[in-house]
Amino acid sequence: MEGSVKEVIGGGIGIGMTEKWVKKHHLLYTGATRHPLILSIRDGSVDLSAFKRWLGQDYIFVRNFVPFLSSVLINACKDSDDQSDMEVILSGLASLDDEVAWFKNEAKKWDIDLSKVTPQKANQNYCGFLESLMLPEVEYTVAITALWAIEAVYQDSFAYCLEDNSKTPQELKEACQRWGNESFGGYCQKLKKIADRRLEKAPESVLIEAEMTLLRVLEHEVEFWNMCNAEDPK
Numbered sequence: 001m002e003g004s005v006k007e008v009i010g011g012g013i014g015i016g017m018t019e020k021w022v023k024k025h026h027l028l029y030t031g032a033t034r035h036p037l038i039l040s041i042r043d044g045s046v047d048l049s050a051f052k053r054w055l056g057q058d059y060i061f062v063r064n065f066v067p068f069l070s071s072v073l074i075n076a077c078k079d080s081d082d083q084s085d086m087e088v089i090l091s092g093l094a095s096l097d098d099e100v101a102w103f104k105n106e107a108k109k110w111d112i113d114l115s116k117v118t119p120q121k122a123n124q125n126y127c128g129f130l131e132s133l134m135l136p137e138v139e140y141t142v143a144i145t146a147l148w149a150i151e152a153v154y155q156d157s158f159a160y161c162l163e164d165n166s167k168t169p170q171e172l173k174e175a176c177q178r179w180g181n182e183s184f185g186g187y188c189q190k191l192k193k194i195a196d197r198r199l200e201k202a203p204e205s206v207l208i209e210a211e212m213t214l215l216r217v218l219e220h221e222v223e224f225w226n227m228c229n230a231e232d233p234k
Ligand SMILES: Cc1ncc(CN)c(N)n1
Pocket: 058, 061, 062, 065, 150, 151, 153, 154, 221, 224
């Protein structure tokens, strides 16, 4: 029950660290989730070549995201204080199978040869960052915060393109649905809860590391959208 004694004592209705950080860094968060590319999809003015660039580059990103998510899963199995973390992360990993297939199928529709797409600079940088998060010294709390942020940016961005008054072109709606749907939203909420639970108990040094990691994720996301909107390879 909302507002129950248990919830108040347990912090259920209190604001978590992730939300505090989103508020504190709202300019950067908004930069990542309301980027001009997203706004152009939502208002229907999108340059389809930018969408195609995004499709090819994101396919490469997702392939690199698989080992990152696998490493968060291993961390959860080894270091988590709650067994259900593993199930949440496993569900995300399982859905990537379908996601990779979706990219291949979508690329065919848009006449994109994925074998010829090479990662642009911003994508290479982002994938390099994911690799750095897989190093053994990276705390589970930091890695799960990164995972939540990466997924939340896509959820927030694409859900915005599906709101009632949006003019998202029909042929892009399926892409927006992938990350903008309610079930993906629920997954992001679960990741947020895990991150908040871990952050609540984390020592100051881990909190600093996690907040910095969130900022890096948001910066990489902005750079990623910029790369798709740019005419020339960066
Ligand atoms: C760049 C980027 N960021 C996030 C997501 C969501 N997994 C993605 N597919 N690509």
